[in-house]
Structures are given as structure tokens and as C-alpha cells.
Amino acid sequence: MKPSGVSFVYIGNTPDMKYLLTLIMPLMLFVTACEKTEYVVPNRTVIVDLEARDWEPFDNGRTYEASIDLPEYDSYTNQQGAILIYISFDGGRNYEQIPEVYEGISYGYVVTAGSLLLEIKRLDGGVITNLPASMRIKIVLIDSSEY
Template sequence: MKKILTLICCTIVLAATSCKKEYVTTAPSATTIFDTTPAFVLDTDPKNNIFGYTTTLSVPEITDYYNSHGAVLVYLDEDGTYEQLPDVYGGITYRFVYGKGTLYIDAQNADGSVPTSANKPGPLKLKIVLVP
């Protein structure tokens, strides 16, 4: 009985000492601030009920890595406070889509009505956060 107890204790000690701690360190997130007047273009597709403005920003920091492993967060500066997109500001709904090196921003009337030139988005200050 003493041999069995000794064997069990040795097995437990061996199993406990064979564990390996692994530390994972990640790179910090990168933040880019755009103070821009994007060229919003009217995009209408009555067949799919799409009426709004769209623009494309070149952001070379967005690589293929963020499509498969990371995240891209976009914030709109609203009078000194940042609101994460998608967001409704001033009766306009903003959303974004990104791809390698490119950020697409759509702006539509929040009530779904057809936009006019008076509803065209003005200058935007965007904060883009790339999370690895």
C-alpha cells in the first residue's frame, strides 16, 4: 500500500512540475486622426432602396492582418467628444466598411428620405484605432 501511495504522489508531483507558463504579449493599438473634408459623392440605387453619400479614404495602415486577426474602430468627433461609428449625428446616419488600405464611409438621412445637397456631410474629424 505504501508503494502505491508513493507512486501516486510521485505522479502528481511530476504532473504539477511539467506545466509550462506561457506569456502572450500583444502590440499596442495604433491611433490615426484624420481631420478631413472627404469628397462625398451621391450614391443612389432605387432598386435596392439606397440613397446616400459615400466617400473613400486612403488608410495605408490598414493591412490584411486586420481583416483576419485585428479590428478597425472608427470614431467621429462630435464637438470634442468621440462617438463610435455607426452613429447618427445631426440627422445623418454614418457607417463604415474597411478593406486593405481603404476606409469607406457612408452617410444617409436617418429617416430614410432621399438626401439633398443641403444634407451633404461637411468636414469630418475621424479617429481610426487599429487593434492588433
Template sequence: MKKSLLFLIAVVFVAAISSCKKTYVTPDSTNTNTTVFRTIKANAWVLDQAEGAYKAELSVPQLDQQYNDNGAILVYISYGSVSNAPVYEQIPEVYQGASFSFYHTDGKVVIFSQTPGGNPATPPNQDVLIKIVLIDSNKSNG
């Protein structure tokens, strides 16, 4: 009885192992993400009384309706460099008493500088580097 039970277990085990099929999934090598670099000059900040903030508008022609509807937009700011390489921090960001935020629409990104309390902050007195990452995605209805 034990031998036949052991034999049956061995047969089931061999059948289970031989019926497994290894499937390899190759990721799509098409990278549709885009990174755009811009510089905001120190004198480019404009006071927007309605928003209670200084703002700078950046032209980003690559930012189209597809990115706005289905993708993601990440924005980073750099005030300087370490070992000649820019150091980027993701917006929203508070730096030296200024709170940075942004919005985007087709073709542009608008960056705001205000105090954490909602008043216009002194805009940066130096040029700042901006990195905008456009991440493409497809809409899913599921």
C-alpha cells in the same frame, strides 16, 4: 488522536504552502495597435445611388491584409471639440438625423451617411475628424 490529527493537518498545510510557486507573467510590451487620423472635408462626400447614401473614402495604407483577416478596425467621428479637444463618437452612430456606418478593405475605410430609414442623408456641412484604430491580433485555431 486529536493531537496526531492536528499534527497531520499542520504537516499537509506546510507542505502545500511550501510547494506553491509564484509565477510572474510580464505582458508583451510591444504595442502593434495603430491609430490613424483623417479629416473628411465638407465637399468630399459623394452620393452613391447604389448604396442610397453619401460616402467618403479614406486612404489608410497601414490597413493591410493582416488587420483585415485577424485584427479589428474601430472608427470614430468628431463634429467638434470641447475645450479645444476633439470629442469622438464610435461609428455606427446616429447624429442629427444621419446614420453613419463604415466598411474597410486593404488600404481604405469607406464611411457612409444615410438616414436611419436607408435614404441618403444630408452630408455634414463642416469638416469632420475621423479616428481609425487598427487593433492587431493573431489567428487562433483553438
């Protein structure tokens, strides 16, 4: 039984599936054969060990600073890239990202091309009496480019 009001009309031959595949396959090969030109630049990591004698007092002992030479961090990386700083108090087994507060002392940093300045201050603004005995600093330099 034919539904009323619906009719199908074919003009010419219907397309053959093999014919369609013959047209589509070369097109797919052409599209997927493009060469990728994206290059991934790996991050650079610098490890520095600091001792208590590396800290210099400022502001009557309320602030201490330690300067680290960082030639890997040039002006291009300063403008286009990024930097992450981590500290470890157990010889590098565990790292914590700064800025951070550890045992009532605030750890922060200021970075410029060629150098890193670490700062420590007590949260209550008092004089720091116990400097960190030793710590390992992990500096991760992230390269980037402007598009």
C-alpha cells in the same frame, strides 16, 4: 477528563515547522521565477480630417461616400485584428463611435485591406441637402493573433 472513544496516537516524531518551510520555500522560488513570454502589442490610431468636398454623391444624392486610404490596415489586420471608427464634429474634443445617427443622418462604414469607405444616408431615405462641413475621423486599429 478524556473524551470517551477518542484516542490520539503519534508514530515517530511530528514534522517540524522549520523542516516544512525548508522544503516549501525553494519550491515557491522555482515556481515564481518563470519568465513571462506574453508581449502586449499597442493599438494604432490614425486621425483623418474630412471636408464637405471629400464626399461623393450616389443614388441621386440619397447616399454620400468618402474614401480614405488606410495602408496601415493590411490584409493580416483585416483577417486577425479589428477596427473601431469614431467621428468628431468639434475638432476632436468629443468623439462618437460609428455606426451612429447624428441629426437625422446615419453614419456607417465598410473597411477592406488598405481602405475605409464612410457612408452617410438620411434616415427617411430622402436626399441629403446639408453635408457635414468638416469632421475628424479617429481610426483605431487593434492587432490580434489567432491561438
